[in-house]
Amino acid sequence: MTTSIKTRVLDRIDLAILDVLQKQGRISNVNLAKAVNLSPSPCLDRVKKLESEGYIEGYTARLNPMKLGQHLVAHIEITLKSSTESVFDTFKQHILSLPNVVSCDMVAGGFDYLLKIRVQDMRQYREVLGQIVEIPGVGTNHTYMVIEHIKSDMGVEVLNL
Numbered sequence: 001m002t003t004s005i006k007t008r009v010l011d012r013i014d015l016a017i018l019d020v021l022q023k024q025g026r027i028s029n030v031n032l033a034k035a036v037n038l039s040p041s042p043c044l045d046r047v048k049k050l051e052s053e054g055y056i057e058g059y060t061a062r063l064n065p066m067k068l069g070q071h072l073v074a075h076i077e078i079t080l081k082s083s084t085e086s087v088f089d090t091f092k093q094h095i096l097s098l099p100n101v102v103s104c105d106m107v108a109g110g111f112d113y114l115l116k117i118r119v120q121d122m123r124q125y126r127e128v129l130g131q132i133v134e135i136p137g138v139g140t141n142h143t144y145m146v147i148e149h150i151k152s153d154m155g156v157e158v159l160n161l
Helices: 012-023 029-035 040-052 085-096 122-133
Strands: 072-080 101-106 113-119 138-145
Touching (some): 072 085, 072 122, 085 113
Antiparallel strands (some): 072 113, 072 138, 101 113
């Protein structure tokens, strides 16, 4: 994932392109051009520029976790034993190697990290939790099992349209 600082002010057409692509990543360039009232060639040029500048990081497919047997979702608060750079780095390296951890955020507040995991069942949850708590430097953890999913992250709000 590339992180880039915004280097220029995007105009309404760039913002419209981002908004459409975020919702319909497989849209053809011709249909995208129509949606943003531009001809195909300049539209494609703008898309390539938005990609090269890091505004568009990539294209993916949203998969149905239920159909793929990933029925359980849990959020886990992690508190580390100490707040040193080496402990943070060790934790990060281990978390990046765990495929069931679908997101991990360092947070400010009463704990250090908030993880989201997706697993098949409670047996796999226990296995993944065991891997997490064995990471050197991990102190305490608290798990919150998801009962009902209400809203998904559908991307970034494109402002100034």
